[in-house]
Amino acid sequence: MDRQIRPIYEALDTGSNKSAILACNKVLKKQPNNNLVKSLKALALVRSQKVEEALLLCDEVLAAKPVDDPTLTAMMHVLRGLGRHMDMVTMYEDAYKQQPGNEELGTQTFFANVRIGNWKAAQQIATKMHKQFQDDHYLYWSVMSALLQAHDPTTPEALRTVLLKLAHRLLSSSATPSFYNADRFHLHVTVLRELGLYDEAYEMVESETGKIVCSGNLACDELRREIWKLKGLAKEAGERAEKRIVEAKDRNWLEFLAVLDGTFADLTSDPSDVEAAKAAVAERIPKTREFFGKVVEEDGVKDRSGHLALLELEKRSRHHGLATDSTALNSLLESYFQSFGGKACCYEDLKPYIALEGDELAQWTAVLEKQTATFTSVPDLWRYINAQKLLRYNLPASALTPEAESQRAVQYLDAYLEGLKLGKDLPSYDLQPADDLAILSAQAFVNIWQQTKDESFLYNAAALLEYAIARSKMSYQIRLHLVRIYRLLGAPSLALEHYRSINVKQVQNDTLSHFVLSRASTFSLSSIGDLTYTTECLESSRIYLSNSEETAEFIVRAFGGEKYSQIPDFIVFEDRLDNSLQRDLVKMEHVRMRIAHEPINSELVDMELIELKFIFDRVHHDNRDFDILANYQPRGVATFNQQTEFLEKTPGLGWLWVFLKIYIKAFQLASDLDDTVEDKLLIGDRPKPSYDPETKIPLNERLATKKQEEIDELTPDEALFYEYASALSQWLAPYHDYARPPPSAVLAEAAKITEQKTGHTLRGVEIPPEAATNGHAKKDEEPPAVVEPPATISQYFDDMSKRLKELLEGKGLPHELLHVVTLTQEAFLLFVIETTRFKTPSVIKVNKFGALAQHIKEIRAKASGILSEISGALVSYAEREATAERRKEVLEACKPIIHESGLDHDFVLNVAKKITDARKQIADGVGKGMVRVTKTHA
């Protein structure tokens, strides 16, 4: 037997699924009931994407209830590949029931439940295993599972305490004390904390053994710190921290914060006698100041902690009205700038303390203005950069006129060019120390654009940043700035090029892909078959697949290795990636690009319908990183991130919800699947039911609900599109509902296709004989009368045509132009999706929908006409872009930044060419794509 099986494993290991299947078939010929071979064949089939055949074998093996380890292991991989985690649980449970003395089977059953987060069952199995095998670690598995069930959002409030009490009881029944193992100790103290038993928890961490555990394990020590805080021991924690700062020379900022919290504890703990508390704190402040002063004396400029602590002390004293020396803040700021002005972090360090007014501001400004742009060393250069950033932060509105900002932008740029000399010998992968001056200059230009809406300032910013990136190739900061500016300028190919040069990988895809993929369908050329942006969507989404394949395994391994303190972290991490908002925003963009490129048939419609419905039930986490984009704008104006957002609206959850509603409704109308059919055809588990109460409302009601806070996230043009989409679906719904074939007919059709593909019938589906013969079953009701389409529908296309004309005549930026145009095309495609059913003559005839067909024809003709018009306008716009004249305009606009050498005329002309070419490419492509789309769906 072994001799026959080994080649199968070898083939699977080397990824040659075909030969694995052949080898399996050979064995199965002689032993048709060999479950191991069947499951191995199923695995090879899953891996070669032959899902239907795999399902068949898989179900046969499951029905036989296997218990042997090789078959179970093979099946585990098969089921994971099919996304059938629930079946995996059942399989192991059945096996464990047959061999209750088998510890390994028990463990695997526990793990199967862990993988799907079924903590209730996991807890019960662990308890049972503890009784049976008398090993303490099963007890702790059980405690951990109870704790996790208590944390699960789906667990009702009342049950949570019960579960925590259960965990507590289990812990006290343990034969060995928890401090034998730091992670068990951590779990024990966590349960006490959750139950609010702070005294008991305090006793544990402060016991002889507890102290040893905490000193050797930072996770436990963090928990100890928290218990102190929860017990209200701020003063004691402060004293302890002072000791650590002096004796252990600990310079962790948390210790300094503990000293500060201790100093003000009387006032922050809701005192009954405020005056007495004030007096006590006033007495303590000088002592703390003296203490920090000593740290500063000892550390000098080696460490920033003492210096920053003095600033924080002054800030808090002022906040409580207990500051005694009005000059103290200024002199602390000055001395900090003296000591650390040459470090890059100085600006970020001081930002929380410099929102000054009046004389204080004047004095501070005078100090900073003394820094001149003559520097001979990198710290000198940094001191100048920090001074510029700090000055800029406090600029009043009166100092931000376009003229003043222009002057500043040029001044930053000149200093940048000077500063480049200091870094001329750096290796190519290193960053230029002067980079931030180029960024300051670009931000000043963008700020002028915000005021004047004159895009020539954006050209200046783009050209100087292009110059800077060529000298500092690894600067992601400069590239992100360019990405933002190129999107505004409607040059998406350049934006994508810079984004790709950042070399975003792994989890960064989740946090950063919003820079290029937010509203990416505006910039996609999928309509003419250019799938660059479509591919970017798929590439950036890979991380979510590796997360769902890998992270759950790490949770299992964390249980195996008893790393209890880490388990909640892994679970949070998995959840944050799995239910990432960015993931589904990208998915939505992908759908929007897909429909412009692929034929709109039932395959596309059904699949997307199911996927979007799953997303509609998710509770999302927003992991997008916006803070990564540096902001050096003055405190009174919008941040650089806000200034460069696409039409000033960042798509968030509300935006996603609107687009889900639009597309689920459209696909629902177009699809023949109803819920009963969907259930039968679905492979893999449904996602866990959501705990959001809104998901309990019937789907159609949810789809129809419009919420203002969601609409607020839309641009005005998107809001119009939403109105159009609602009117369209409302008008067509009754006809779809009437004409949709009955579920039995849909199933019969699906079964027929499966049989053609695999030679087997569809599992679990019985086809009533009458359904299989006739797709158009007789209906009892009369067809709904055809009514006139709402005026909104055809009006929409007129409105958009008008919008485009306005933009072409006026000062709309190119991205706004593309936004209007692509939305109009999308409206047409939505119309196509919702009317494809009525293209079939027999559907019209049987349902007496002649009048409806006429209306549809008229609207389609009108929409096509407008799309062709727009297309023409875009193509001629594109031609105007790529001319020498246009390049010269851009060049002229960049006069303020052109220098004699380096950043010279030729360099800027080259950038102008890149921008205008990119712009031509997108406008031309989108324009031609529109014609193609109307032809495809004529």
Place this chain on the structure above:
Amino acid sequence: MNIRLARVDDLMGMQACNLQNLPENYTLKYYLYHALTWPQLSYVAEEDGKIVGYILAKMEEDVSEGDEPHGHVTSISVLRSYRRLGLAKRLMIQSQEAMATVYKAAYVSLHVRKSNRAALGLYRDTLGFTVKDIEKGYYADGEDAYAMRLSLKHLAR
């Protein structure tokens, strides 16, 4: 500035530090494996809730015969604007202590680009590493690496 143990959900923040640095390409799995297998060896430096530096370290898994158990620094990174503050040194020392006390590591090893003079200075002059070997074409772009090590015997308890 605060140094603390790295946690799994720091991963998103840690990745930001990696943006401007050398193009190493570690998979999700590799990070998770470090976090789970040697949780005491990896640290992050945090400032106002933002991760500004980290060290990812492990114990060598295949110790060849005659060699002693030792640690290895997989990756160390500090955000540009937080350099020259002694952060890398603090991260390194924190991890080295754990290697010596928790895992009884005899020494710690690491690789550094031949051209990376700043890092080389830190390892050799500030931390006392010595160059053991040169590995030809160690990096994906073909650059050579210095293999460096530092004895941890003085930290053994």
